[in-house]
Amino acid sequence: xxxxxxxxxxxxxxxxxxxxxxxxxxxxxxxxxxxxxxxxxxxxxxxxxxxxxxxxxxxxxxxxxxxxxxxxxxxxxxxxxxxxxxxxxxxxxxxxxxxxxxxxxxxxxxxxxxxxxxxxxxxxxxxxxxxxxxxxxxxxxxxxxxxxxxxxxxxxxxxxxxxxxxxxxxxxxxxxxxxxxxxxxxxxxxxxxxxxxxxxxxxxxxxxxxxxxxxxxxxxxxxxxxxxxxxxxxxxxxxxxxxxxxxxxxxxxxxxxxxxxxxxxxxxxxxxxxxxxxxxxxxxx
Amino acid sequence: xxxxxxxxxxxxxxxxxxxxxxxxxxxxxxxxxxxxxxxxxxxxxxxxxxxxxxxxxxxxxxxxxxxxxxxxxxxxxxxxxxxxxxxxxxxxxxxxxxxxxxxxxxxxxxxxxxxxxxxxxxxxxxxxxxxxxxxxxxxxxxxxxxxxxxxxxxxxxxxxxxxxxxxxxxxxxxxxxxxxxxxxxxxxxxxxxxxxxxxxxxxxxxxxxxxxxxxxxxxxxxxxxxxxxxxxxxxxxxxxxxxxxxxxxxxxxxxxxxxxxxxxxxxxxxxxxxxxxxxxxxxxx
Numbered sequence: 261x262x263x264x265x266x267x268x269x270x271x272x273x274x275x276x277x278x279x280x281x282x283x284x285x286x287x288x289x290x291x292x293x294x295x296x297x298x299x300x301x302x303x304x305x306x307x308x309x310x311x312x313x314x315x316x317x318x319x320x321x322x323x324x325x326x327x328x329x330x331x332x333x334x335x336x337x338x339x340x341x342x343x344x345x346x347x348x349x350x351x352x353x354x355x356x357x358x359x360x361x362x363x364x365x366x367x368x369x370x371x372x373x374x375x376x377x378x379x380x381x382x383x384x385x386x387x388x389x390x391x392x393x394x395x396x397x398x399x400x401x402x403x404x405x406x407x408x409x410x411x412x413x414x415x416x417x418x419x420x421x422x423x424x425x426x427x428x429x430x431x432x433x434x435x436x437x438x439x440x441x442x443x444x445x446x447x448x449x450x451x452x453x454x455x456x457x458x459x460x461x462x463x464x465x466x467x468x469x470x471x472x473x474x475x476x477x478x479x480x481x482x483x484x485x486x487x488x489x490x491x492x493x494x495x496x497x498x499x500x501x502x503x504x505x506x507x508x509x510x511x512x513x514x515x516x517x518x519x520x521x522x523x524x525x526x527x528x529x530x531x532x533x534x535x536x537x538x539x540x541x542x543x544x545x
Numbered sequence: 546x547x548x549x550x551x552x553x554x555x556x557x558x559x560x561x562x563x564x565x566x567x568x569x570x571x572x573x574x575x576x577x578x579x580x581x582x583x584x585x586x587x588x589x590x591x592x593x594x595x596x597x598x599x600x601x602x603x604x605x606x607x608x609x610x611x612x613x614x615x616x617x618x619x620x621x622x623x624x625x626x627x628x629x630x631x632x633x634x635x636x637x638x639x640x641x642x643x644x645x646x647x648x649x650x651x652x653x654x655x656x657x658x659x660x661x662x663x664x665x666x667x668x669x670x671x672x673x674x675x676x677x678x679x680x681x682x683x684x685x686x687x688x689x690x691x692x693x694x695x696x697x698x699x700x701x702x703x704x705x706x707x708x709x710x711x712x713x714x715x716x717x718x719x720x721x722x723x724x725x726x727x728x729x730x731x732x733x734x735x736x737x738x739x740x741x742x743x744x745x746x747x748x749x750x751x752x753x754x755x756x757x758x759x760x761x762x763x764x765x766x767x768x769x770x771x772x773x774x775x776x777x778x779x780x781x782x783x784x785x786x787x788x789x790x791x792x793x794x795x796x797x798x799x800x801x802x803x804x805x806x807x808x809x810x811x812x813x814x815x816x817x818x819x820x821x822x823x824x825x826x827x828x829x830x
């Protein structure tokens with residue numbers, strides 16, 4: 261094993277994801293500490309033996325002891341933390357994150373970060389519809405993807421360690437992508453789908469539609485119940501990749517609209533057959 | 546009961562829906578006959594006691610005997626049948642249908658139909674992902690909506706009989722809407738969602754995206770596996786109502802896109818809160 265379990269792990273932001281990381285790593289015997297904003301989260305995690313110690317303050321000893329630091333914060337909070345507190349990190353520490361957007365965060369952090377600390381970015385593609393350390397679970401990662409997004413500034417060792425971390429946490433699939441490939445993929449598969457769901461849900465406020473709803477409309481709008489604070493920040497943080505995906509979708513949607521206007525049955529059928537073929541690739545294996 | 550079970554019922558088009566109507570009505574003791582294109586469907590339905598008699602020919606006696614005729618055909622096939630064969634219908638017969646679009650069919654049929662036969666349109670909002678009389682089932686309608694869409698030409702008696710037919714078949718909710726209200730509702734809840742799913746599924750052909758797919762994308766594209774023959778015809782048959790819904794969606798999607806471009810966090814959050822509130826109405830009760 262590349263990751264040495266004698267290393268001390270610090271989790272900054274002990275919520276659903278941070279807590280699940282803690283549980284997943286505790287199984288192997290790592291020493292786990294946490295810095296987070298609510299004392300109740302620390303108390304709960306110590307009581308449940310998820311962490312060994314923790315603080316709601318910027319505890320210099322806890323932060324300075326950590327060999328591996330995992331930031332499980334909103335994007336802008338992560339950047340602010342590094343700007344203000346990176347002096348507290350141990351020389352030689354490896355830091356990583358869980359941020360769902362990469363290009364707009366990764367280069368900024370790597371540019372401002374001390375040269376004796378390395379930031380290797382990662383995105384655990386897992387979540388639940390609940391939040392907080394109380395809902396964390398070390399089996400949330402089984403069946404899910406973990407994406408490491410290194411840049412030219414990263415060392416081969418840091419990449420290997422981060423990949424190993426994903427495997428230790430129990431992710432079924434660990435991949436290495438560039439920040440740009442990651443952002444395109446997330447822009448398409450996750451953010452565009454949320455943009456579509458929200459637009460569909462709000463575009464026609466006619467009353468009593470719910471009386472006639474079938475499963476198609478319900479499926480397309482399940483994710484229209486959305487955490488507005490988080491998603492508005494993620495959309496802006498991935499602005500250019502997301503806008504590109506929105507344009508690709510708009511082009512296709514307008515093409516279909518043109519075919520309906522022109523009553524171009526052959527064109528529509530060709531597009532639908534393409535759709536049917538391509539959808540088959542996305543069935544659960 | 547308004548519908549008299551001594552009346553003879555003819556089903557034209559003995560597939561999944563036609564067969565399910567036959568099964569649903571047979572329970573009450575109606576005499577059921579069928580005209581359909583495959584002899585195997587007739588043979589199966591007689592063997593299974595779903596119908597009393599049937600033919601693949603335009604059997605004058607069978608058609609001329611029927612008091613209630615249910616057309617379970619594709620839209621253009623239904624119109625052609627009436628144009629070519631309405632002379633065979635019994636004077637005083639009541640005819641109804643299962644067509645998923647109304648405005649473009651209902652007025653045309655009522656205009657060309659003999660004055661001694663009444664057409665009362667209906668849309669059973671039920672279906673399965675399989676077809677054929679062999680897959681028909683008389684419990685397909687429980688939990689589903691049945692919409693009667695009369696025009697000014699319809700008599701109160703015909704409307705009552707058609708509503709009663711929906712209740713006999715076991716639909717959980719029977720509603721009366723104008724053809725225009727029906728087409729707007731279907732354009733929004735069903736057709737627009739299919740247009741979105743097909744556009745999303747075909748707008749980015751990048752390889753290996755399926756490796757990273759989560760449930761959001763899968764939910765939004767489940768219906769992108771689509772019967773191209775049927776849906777291209779339904780889209781054209783509901784062209785004006787569908788284009789209106791597509792424009793409503795495009796306006797909202799472009800509004801969201803503008804807010805992302807302008808980094809208008811407050812605007813996005815307001816739209817997402819609207820979306821979250823409205824989605825709650827559509828939860829299964």
